[in-house]
Amino acid sequence: MNITPYIETKRIAVKVRSSAEKMVKRCHPWVFEESIIKQNITGEAGDLVIIYDHKKNTFLACGLYDPYSPIRIKLIQFGKTAQINKEWFATQISKAYDIRRPLLKTATNSYRLLFGENDSLPGFIADVYDHVLVIKLYSHIWLPYLNWIVSSLLAITKCTVVVLRLSRLLQSKGEIYGLKDGQVVYGVLEDEVVVFKEHGVLFSANVIKGHKTGYFLDHRHNRKRVGELAHNKTVLDVFSYAGGFSVHALKGGAKEVVSLDISKQALDMAKANATLNTHTGNHSIIVADAFEGLQTLINDQKKFDIIVIDPPSFAKRESEVYKAENSYMRLAALGAQLVKHNGILVLASCSSRVVAADFFKISEESILNTGKTFTIIEKTTHDIDHPITFPEGAYLKCGYYRLK
Ligand code: SAH
Helix, strand or coil, X not given: CCCCCCCCCCEEEEEECHHHHHXXXXXXXXXXXXXXXXXXXXXCCCCEEXXXXXXXXXEEEEEEECCXXXXXXXXXXXXXXXXXXXXXXXXXXHHHHHHHHHHHCCCCCEEEEEEHHHHCCCCEEEEEECCEEEEEECXXXXXXXXXXXXXXXXXXXXXXXXXXXXXXXXXXXXXXXXXXXXXXXXXXXXXXEEEEEECCEEEEEECCCXXXXXXXXXXXXXXXXXXXXXXXXXXXXXXXXXXXXXXXXXXXXXXXXXXXXXXXXXXXXXXXXXXXXXXXXXXXXXXXXXXXXXXHHHHCCCCXXXXXXXXXXXXXXXXXXXXXXXXXXXHHHXXXXXXXXXXXXXXXXXXXXXXXXXXXXXHHHHHHHCCCCXXXXXXXXXXXXXXXXXXXXXXXXXXXXXXX
16 A cells, blocks of 8 residues: 555654643643644644653553644554554554444445544544545544555555545645545545445445535434334425435335435435435435425425435534524424424534534424424434444434424
8 A cells, every 4th residue: 555655753742731631631632733732843734742640650541643733642542552553553444444334234234434533543534435545634643644544545445446535625735746636656546426225225425526425424314214203294494505315215115305405416316326226205405505405395385294404514613603593493484383283393414613512402492482392212323333432422312303
């Protein structure tokens, strides 16, 4: 494997403030720039950092140095020392694969094998779509280790193609050794649109140009659930993107499915994904801003048995939380007005800054304010290929409400 040239790394000894030390002892993977009180040499991207207890001078954790991020050290190994070598990465990848095994026993060949921090590789995402492995890097720290990691990923997944996706930060700062976003770094990609299976339903993703790695795998079990609920029903899928929920609903026997998104391109994918599967339901699209589109449907006195509202992250930074909460409130109210009596409203949020308890409280108050009552059918989080090992790792929450 020769994606990056040999990149030499150094070892750095670091001590951190006692507040940060407490977090390290709790295996929290982030050390911020301002927490560092002692560092023996200047660091470069991917240098190995060893954090010592500031009083006892004993080993606490080790991680990788990131000069381009306020999270200056990303921790990968806690409590006991280890050689961070090819075998160490192979072990982490094998542990990650074991967590996903139950999923791979279902009719599914698309999964997230590495979920960054939660699989001990901060800022490293690896998604599998059938035979194509899509890697998305959010940090330069991985470049010195990329060849090792990719060899292990290929060995375990049996993928034959590797596509590299790079975050905006990686593309704008620092040395990236000529790598490009969307570059095929291994094998031959016959078509940038890759077809894969999710609980027996066929989908396709553009692994070069699609959002993130091409598709959103995190909602898999929610889509399956909506599919199971959809038999003979009318369904509105708001913020549908490539039709994840829509296509499961159609496959599940929905009479009518409407996919709504602001992006015509996303809706074209939703249409194409629906036609990959046999179904008898009627599928239509609405290209509109969700808030406006929902209001128009209310004005037109439309009603649906099931409505799914799964918006993009509204709070990318702390200052946006208030506005995000307001948007969730408005969406829940709009949705509630469009659900038939005894119908189901499914509300999701992927903003990690809006915690689950707050999201559900806002949504529930908002439904009640429309004069409706509800029973809670279910509340869910990430599917098993998105394990959560630290608070900031949790972002997805989804509530199912039956409205009266
Ligand atoms: N529900 C999808 C994922 C949603 S991703 C799934 O299951 O895969 C978020 C989507 O919201 C994107 O497709 C984006 O085009 C769309 N979007 C963003 N802002 C929007 C707006 N104001 N109105 C409608 N759609 C919007």
